[in-house]
Amino acid sequence: MKTLRIVLLLACVCLETFVVNASSPIRVSLKGKEQKLLKIIILQDASVDVRGYKGSDLTITGKVDTVVKLPDGYTDISALAVPVNKTESTEFSPRSRETNEFIELILQPTNDNHITIQVPEKTHFSLQFVSHLPQSVLSLTSLTGELMISANVPSVVISDITGPVSLNTMGINLKQTITVRHVQWRNAQEGKPLFFIGAFNADVVFYVPRKLKASLNLNAPHNRIYSNLPPDQFTRSNTGKGSVMLAADRGGAQVFITTEYGNILLKEEI
Numbered sequence: 001m002k003t004l005r006i007v008l009l010l011a012c013v014c015l016e017t018f019v020v021n022a023s024s025p026i027r028v029s030l031k032g033k034e035q036k037l038l039k040i041i042i043l044q045d046a047s048v049d050v051r052g053y054k055g056s057d058l059t060i061t062g063k064v065d066t067v068v069k070l071p072d073g074y075t076d077i078s079a080l081a082v083p084v085n086k087t088e089s090t091e092f093s094p095r096s097r098e099t100n101e102f103i104e105l106i107l108q109p110t111n112d113n114h115i116t117i118q119v120p121e122k123t124h125f126s127l128q129f130v131s132h133l134p135q136s137v138l139s140l141t142s143l144t145g146e147l148m149i150s151a152n153v154p155s156v157v158i159s160d161i162t163g164p165v166s167l168n169t170m171g172i173n174l175k176q177t178i179t180v181r182h183v184q185w186r187n188a189q190e191g192k193p194l195f196f197i198g199a200f201n202a203d204v205v206f207y208v209p210r211k212l213k214a215s216l217n218l219n220a221p222h223n224r225i226y227s228n229l230p231p232d233q234f235t236r237s238n239t240g241k242g243s244v245m246l247a248a249d250r251g252g253a254q255v256f257i258t259t260e261y262g263n264i265l266l267k268e269e270i
Contacts, residue, residue: 026060026092028105030120037102038119042129044109045136048151052121052142052161060092060105062112102126119143122163127151132174140165152176156202160184169199176202176262181269185212185253194253202262206255207269208233213252219243220264227266 030038038058042048046062070076095106107115113133119125126148129138137155140147144162152169155177162184169176178199185194194214197204208216208229216234218225221242234246246266257264 024091025062026058026094026105028058028096028103029056030058030103030123031056033103034120034122035124036098036100037124037126039102039104039126040117040128041104041106042115042127043107044112044129045131045133046112046129047114047131047133047135047137047139048117048127048129048153049115049137049139050117050119050125050127050141050143051139052123052144053118054121055118056120057118058105058120058123059118060094060107060115062092062110062115064111065114119145121145129153155179157181158183164194166196167198169197169202174201177205178202179205179207181205181207183207185209185214195255195257197257197259199259199262202259203265204257204259204262205265205267206257207267209269213248215248215252215254216246216266217243217254217256218246218264218266219256219258220260220262222261223259223263225264225266229266229268 030036047065092110093108095108097104121142121144123143123145125143125145128150130152131154134154136153137157138149138151138153140149140156140158140161142160146163147161147165147167149166150168152174153176154174156167156169156179158165158167158178158180159182167178169178176199178197180195180197183194206216208214210230210233212233217239219242225244227246229246234248237245237247239245
């Protein structure tokens with residue numbers, strides 16, 4: 001009976017959600033360095049949330065999110081197994097260097113599986129990282145500077161941004177989803193490239209405002225391109241194998257989307 005109580009207690013504990021702050025935050029002043037490119041390289045599996053804000057400091061915080069939900073009738077007996085050696089560090093301990101052109105931070109592995117990065121709104125930002133965790137998400141929100149992202153992660157969400165974006169996810173052969181929504185298209189009339197997305201095996205979901213003036217260059221050579229946009233919003237043309245171009249009569253921002261083995265879905269943004 002005592003053993004049964006212990007097992008039931010363990011099962012109940014495993015159903016809880018634990019959020020444990022792991023790493024001490026990093027804070028770097030970017031005041032007076034707004035013209036430099038900020039480069040961050042992350043050397044661990046994690047979800048990464050990048051947010052723009054009105055301050056002048058770069059801040060990086062990490063935490064461990066553990067969510068365990070057992071199927072009905074099952075008990076977690078993982079504790080009986082020989083533990084796998086994991087990173088014990090609770091400090092990012094970044095390697096850093098600064099030149100006249102850029103500031104670079106390389107984050108060393110920690111126990112964290114969720115990293116939040118706050119950057120001043122107009123920062124020109126470069127991010128490189130790979131995560132194999134199936135639940136990992138890269139989120140880019142409220143950013144107005146230029147973004148250059150090389151990130152192989154199952155899910156990417158880009159929202160509420162203004163500056164140009166280059167997103168490359170070509171490195172890992174895993175199924176991905178890339179979502180772009182709530183873009184502030186203030187540069188749409190200037191004819192400058194605003195988005196470049198290059199993916200290997202990602203479904204790209206791109207939300208398009210009804211009155212947007214832009215040229216959408218779409219390429220899905222081994223899959224399909226879908227749209228629920230009003231048929232009179234763009235003129236449509238076939239530009240090659242697997243490629244379609246949608247253009248507004250008066251031009252606008254340039255958008256390039258290529259996904260080798262995924263689908264492209266254009267959705268009307270309400």
